Amino acid sequence: MKKLMIFLSVLLLINRTYAQKQYYLTPVKLDSSVAVSLPKEFSKNAATGQQSFVANGVYGSFLVIRSVNPPGGKTVKNTNGLDNVFQEYIKKVQTSSGNGTVVNVRDTTMGKLAVCDFILQTDTGSGVQLRHFKLLYTKNTTYTFEYLYDDFRKDEADGEMKAFFSSIKTAPDLDRDDQYIVTAQSSQPIIVKIILFGLIPLAIIIAVIVFLRRRDTMTLT
DSSP states (O other): OHHHHHHHHHHHHHHHHHHHHHTOEEEEEOSSSEEEEEESSEEEEEETTEEEEEEEOSSSEEEEEEEEOOTTOOOOOSHHHHHHHHHHHHHHHHHHHSSOEEEEEEEEEETTEEEEEEEEEEEOSSSEEEEEEEEEEOSSEEEEEEEEEEGGGHHHHHHHHHHHHHTOEEOTTOOGGGTSOOOTTTHHHHHHHHHHHHHHHHHHHHHHHHHHHHHHHHHHO
């Protein structure tokens, strides 16, 4: 019995070592601004304005899409506009999936950038498949990172998925200004108005208090 336990332990160690080698991820530069790590054996496809990177891992599949935003498209002015971009993308994904259900929608960050994170659940008839998305939008380019896996393997796939998403790197100079129009100058009049509308009533109140105190002093004398 002891020998059997030792044999099973060695076999488990070999399987783990094999799995670690298989889902070893290597850095892939999407452009000068964004990079991600994928399994060594990945395929790259290019079309007009779009590049896609596909790879199979030990427990799931990887898909990365880099799309150039069409010229003359919508101008994202603020955080609300960026949220609308995220919501429109989620609707498109859900519509294209047919019977898919979007869950766990949340806003997160990647460096200084805002990112939309969500999961699409689809019942294939033979089981539930999960597609975990991270959507990164900039004024010029949209980046989609997706990891697909079966629900019954979610515990095993968790490490591979985390390694994939945590490998996404953005250039240090990328910030919210690259995602929507930041009108820093237009905020100055608003601040001035707030100060004025706040200080004027305060000044009036102080003047009234001083006047009343002086009047009371003069009355007593």
